[in-house]
Amino acid sequence: MSTVRRRRLAATALAATALLALGACGTGFSAQTNQVYQAGTGANHRGEMDVLNTLLVANDDGSATLSAGIVNNTKDEQRLASVTVTTLDDKPLTVASTKMILSLPADKLTTIGSIADAGGFAVLKDATAGDYVKVTLTFSDAAPVTIEAPVVARTAEYEKVGGAPRTEPTPSPSPTDTETESTDSE
Numbered sequence: 001m002s003t004v005r006r007r008r009l010a011a012t013a014l015a016a017t018a019l020l021a022l023g024a025c026g027t028g029f030s031a032q033t034n035q036v037y038q039a040g041t042g043a044n045h046r047g048e049m050d051v052l053n054t055l056l057v058a059n060d061d062g063s064a065t066l067s068a069g070i071v072n073n074t075k076d077e078q079r080l081a082s083v084t085v086t087t088l089d090d091k092p093l094t095v096a097s098t099k100m101i102l103s104l105p106a107d108k109l110t111t112i113g114s115i116a117d118a119g120g121f122a123v124l125k126d127a128t129a130g131d132y133v134k135v136t137l138t139f140s141d142a143a144p145v146t147i148e149a150p151v152v153a154r155t156a157e158y159e160k161v162g163g164a165p166r167t168e169p170t171p172s173p174s175p176t177d178t179e180t181e182s183t184d185s186e
Contacts, residue, residue: 067113
């Protein structure tokens with residue numbers, strides 16, 4: 001056998017070995033790139049108060065429960081003073097909320113909307129799965145945060161989000177409500 005033939009044979013054997021070794025690195029039909037992946041559904045706001053994965057989960061009775069994670073990036077404890085929700089056209093929606101003041105310790109994540117919440121926050125009607133709404137969170141000493149959040153269908157993924165509200169509604173004041181009250185009192 002000549003040297004040229006030996007070199008060709010060695011090169012072919014090396015190429016075949018490399019092909020088999022590298023081919024074994026494949027992941028098959030269940031490769032992560034072949035799986036459907038839906039990025040986080042909720043909306044995020046970063047700032048003095050991080051409001052993360054904000055969304056409303058539609059309930060069977062036509063209401064929708066607010067779910068979000070809030071991180072207080074200030075040095076002082078904050079309180080969630082109020083939550084208001086409007087349509088994208090700024091039509092106020094009635095929000096039922098707990099009477100409890102939600103404390104937000106500095107540098108900690110606080111989740112609202114879980115089943116463990118004593119009431120939480122829920123829009124009573126006009127928030128349908130597939131819609132987007134404007135959610136405004138007002139804090140004791142930090143700037144308010146307004147975020148456009150999706151309303152999603154209640155699926156197994158959201159089983160730990162609280163259901164329909166059990167508390168009395170706290171209507172969001174609007175200019176027309178205030179004007180009506182002052183007109184009525186005259």
